[in-house]
Amino acid sequence: MTTPPLAVDWLMSAYDATWHAFPTAQLADPRRTFYQAICDHSVPARHAERTAPRVFCPACLVLYGAQIPDDQRWQMDG
Structure with missing residues (x-):
């Protein structure tokens, strides 16, 4: 049995205007x-913003996506 991916919230860092994946447990x-963030980017809590995403951190996308089991990934099967 596979473990579920880490629960994250995508927030914008005011430092780089990029949306990073922050573990939900930290935000709570x-x-x-x-x-x-899971890419090791750090930001003061007051500079992490919940806004509509525009630019995602490529490292966070790859690191989060690597946790998703193969049978749950989106596929183009008929």
Whole structure:
């Protein structure tokens, strides 16, 4: 049995205007002052914004996508 992918929220870092995947558990912890994305990008909590995505972090996309089991990936089967 495969483990489910890490739960993440995609937030924009005001530092690079890019949407990164931040573990949901970090965002739920009110004591955190910094968040660390799965690509290791870190940002102060006050500079992580919930806005409509425009530019996604390529490293976060690859790292998150690599966690999705093959049988759950989107496919073009008939």
